[in-house]
Amino acid sequence: MVNSLKHLCMALEPVLRKVVRCNINPSPHSSLYIYSSKTHSSSSASSAGLQLVFSSKLSLPIFTGTKIVDAGGSPLQILLADTATGTRMDNKVKVEIVVLDGDFPEEDRSSTAWTSEEFGRNVVKERTGKRPLLAGDCLTFTLRDGCASLGEIEFTDNSSWIRSRKFRIGARVVRDGGRGLRVREAMTEAFIVKDHRGELYKKHHPPMLEDEVWRLEKIGKDGAFHKKLAAEGVNSVQDFLKLSVVDPLKLRKMLGAGMSDKMWEVTIKHARRCELGNKHYIYRGPSYCLTLNPICQVVNATISGQDCSNLDISGINKLYIENLVRQAYTNWHDLQEVIGIPSDVASLNQGIYFLCLRLMIDYPSLLHVIMLYQHLV
DSSP: OHHHHHHHHHHHHHHHHHHHHHHHSOOOOOOOOOOOOOEEOGGGSOGGGEEEEESSOBOSSEETTSOOBBTTSSBOEEEEEETTTOOEEOOOEEEEEEEEETTOSOTTSOTTOOOHHHHHHTBOOOOTTSOOSEEESOSEEEEBTTEEEOOSEEESSOSTTSTTOOEEEEEEEOOGGGOSOOEEOEEOOOBOEEOHHHHTTOOOSSOBTTSBGGGSTTOOTTSHHHHHHHHTTOOBHHHHHHHHHHOHHHHHHHHOTTSOHHHHHHHHHHHTTOBOTTEEEEEEETTEEEEEOTTSOEEEEEETTEEEOTTSOOHHHHHHHHHHHHHHHHTGGGSEEEEOOOTTGGGSOHHHHHHHHHHHHHSSSHHHHHHHHHHHO
């Protein structure tokens, strides 16, 4: 028996290490934006052939009082590039950030056709009695080595009061005494700036489990559907998704005839885009053990010592497990929460992985599993 356990632990060692590492020191997912380009000195290109460019598009929508970032969630970045080749240049220039009318330049004109004077005429200033349109700590800065980040900037007013109802963010070189050769200005795409109070009611894409349920499409804050759901204890997106798994007919009936089938499809589709994260929940009894994801879907089930995957749940076992899921839903706050299960669990052997999970459940301290392995080997 000792030899058998030794061989078992040796086989489980890589998976155990992965599971233990994830539970002891879970690492959050992060995104990284990297810009790479060769740089050249001013001697390799004339100043007449230089342009400022924004390295990436904006993150939309934009609200007043909210930090402006790029599509990757990073501060906006300005580059100085050769107009012909796009190669980043290392010239040192002073740059000013301005707000432009969204209708500039005109659609029937080439993006290279404007002059510095035309660019200047389309700079938008604040309304009378208002604060400057852009607020931030680096609206004028020096570009060194051909690259710089804007830091924290934000709009103080919406864009509804100008004819185009849209702004652009522009960048231009500040010339000392008006001398110097031209460097073409940069500008972002046109966009609408909404009042911050509108953000308080906006939908999230994708929604989060902890979001209030009215963040879902077709469910308005303090509206009829929101009140009906709240009266039944469905307050979050997670509550909504759990009930949609356990008893979808009850959830549909709860919303009533006021929600059409088309609206229902939009709402449920939006809810299912929710990121489920890395938490699992254990519901166990004398002869069963269920592992559920955060919306009450069965990840793994063990009945009377027999492992039942989602593929072989059928007949009596299926009805039995569905009943257990309903019990787990009713007693959700009593379930054991397991944090840090790896997101790439599908790439592991399911049987081995959940055997490791059972070991962790049976031994509340993960150190017991490690000590058992070290003792045997």
